[in-house]
Amino acid sequence: MAIRAVHVPESADAAVARLAGGGWVMGGGTVVMPLVNSGAAPVTELVSLRRAGLGGVEVRDGAARIGAAATFTEVGAHPGLAFLRPALRTIASPTLRNQATVGGNLFVAQPYGDLAVCLLALEATCEIAGPDRRRDAPVADVLASGIGAGEVVVAVRVALPEPGTWHYHKAMRRRLNSAAIVTVASVTGVDGGVVASTRIALGGVAPRPVRAVSAERLMLGRPLTHEALTEAGEAARGDADPFDDAYASAWYRTRVLPVHLRRAFLP
Incomplete structure (x- = not known):
């Protein structure tokens, strides 16, 4: 269809x-425009958020509010979000990071939504504007079910992880600028030598980012050892729903998941 x-x-x-009159929301256009250019977009109108005032990053009192139209480059440049820079550098190229937006990445199919994996591990909350009201929703719900017709994600809020609790690892075909085979993001706190709390999100191993709840249960109360992490990685296979694509087969993703989960904590 023509726009x-x-x-x-x-x-x-x-x-x-x-x-309300139909059409698709467009943030940076890195997902929508290829569909438009190929003729695969089933719409004739686009609604760009470029001037809607949804950019910007605010960090204060241990929390961040990131505008849905903020680009990856903008997020990575903020000193309060420095812990995310290694993850952002693994996503696409600098040109795409200058365009791709935080809100848009929530709706990107795996294996490309690596920032969404991070937001899931951080237990982010989405601020959503709709025809009747504004509401908040956990990012986990947005990733699982999307948002309602006519709604727009306005911003994402996250609590900043305590120093030493953030872990990220991405396996890909190239060192940079490649989609994920397996992505692991985690906020894990250790007290007295054992895991006191943990949240682990996985990307590349299911059609959307997922929590590795089986791995989390196995890690609680145990030290971050090679043995414990390997067992947790094997348990995480039960949380995955892998797929075949040009980067890896479902079998391969399942096979290497324990290795890469362990590497997120013990590089």
Whole structure:
């Protein structure tokens, strides 16, 4: 289908109002525009968030509010989010990071949504504007079910992890600028030599980012040893729903998952 109009509203409410007439939301366009250019987009109108005032990053009192239209480059440049820089550098190329937005990555199919994997591990909350009201929703719910018709993600809020608790590892075909075979992001606290709390999110091993709840249960109360992490990685296979693509087979993703989960904690 041919695109007949691109609307550029100047507020979130205006974007929601415009969506009432149909069309697709477009953030940076790194996902939408390839579909448009190939003729695969089943819409004739786009609603761009470029001027809707949804950019920006605020960090204060141990928490961050990241505008849905903030780019990966903008997030990585903020000193308060320095812990995310190694993860962001593994995503696509600098050119794409200048365009790709935080909100858009929530709706990207695996194995490309690596920032969404991080947000899941951080237990982020999405601020959502809709035709009738504004609401908050856990990022886990948005990743699992999407958002309602006519709604727009306005921002994402996260609590910053305590020093030493953030872990990230991504296995890919190239050192940089490649989709994930397996991505692991975790916020894990250790007290008295054993794991006191842990959240582990996986990417590349299911159609959407998933929590490795089986691995989390096995790790609690145990030290971060090679043995414990290997067992946790094997348990995490039960949380995965792997797939075949040009980067790896479902069998391979399942096979190497324990190795890469362990490497997230013991490089």
